[in-house]
Amino acid sequence: MGIIERKLRNRENIRNTILTAALEIVKKEGWHSLSMRKIAQIIEYTVPVIYEYFASKDALLNELTKTGFKRLAAVLQKARILEDQPGQKLKKMWTAYWDFAFAQSEFYQLMFGIDTHCCQEKVILDDDENPSKMFLSVLAEIQGVDASDQQVSSQYFAMWSAVHGLIAINMVNPQNSEAFNMKVLENLIAGFTNYK
Numbered sequence: 001m002g003i004i005e006r007k008l009r010n011r012e013n014i015r016n017t018i019l020t021a022a023l024e025i026v027k028k029e030g031w032h033s034l035s036m037r038k039i040a041q042i043i044e045y046t047v048p049v050i051y052e053y054f055a056s057k058d059a060l061l062n063e064l065t066k067t068g069f070k071r072l073a074a075v076l077q078k079a080r081i082l083e084d085q086p087g088q089k090l091k092k093m094w095t096a097y098w099d100f101a102f103a104q105s106e107f108y109q110l111m112f113g114i115d116t117h118c119c120q121e122k123v124i125l126d127d128d129e130n131p132s133k134m135f136l137s138v139l140a141e142i143q144g145v146d147a148s149d150q151q152v153s154s155q156y157f158a159m160w161s162a163v164h165g166l167i168a169i170n171m172v173n174p175q176n177s178e179a180f181n182m183k184v185l186e187n188l189i190a191g192f193t194n195y196k
Helices: 003-029 036-043 047-053 057-080 086-103 105-112 131-143 150-172 178-193
Strands: none
Touching: 003 036, 003 047, 003 057, 003 105, 036 047, 057 086, 057 105, 057 131, 086 105, 086 131, 086 150, 086 178, 105 150, 131 150, 150 178
16 A cells, blocks of 8 residues: 555544544533534544544534435435335335434434534435435325425425424433334324325
């Protein structure tokens, strides 16, 4: 390996170390406790070194948000290919979405600003990494229309609002049992798609 490749690999390793340290802080103390100073302490570098990799805290949050959306897309893609029937696909995808929200709660909170401020920059995703595009394609398949159809968009937004709202309620003030939440989730899907 040449010097240039080694430097690039070393730079990427430090960048990943910064992101990993940020997540460690968040898992222990929450998003409100994240600071460049704390990251620097964990990775044993100075704060200016971190700014060589991320121009601001928002830039770092933006990168973590992208990572969260990519992870969510991978989970949804896996759920989508498990079923052939569109209604079943949709059910599996929303269940996977729910599971992701709680298994990867730090990412979900950042991605959607639950109990924290989400990043200020708009996150640009490829279509195959964009959860909304994935849901739109399945809803369009169910309705037999194009994914750009306004009815499909409004149905997706209504479904997402309901599911996201239920997730947010359970993250901020969990009171319902898992069985109850799953029943509500199934009723939401059935109500929006006439699928049982």
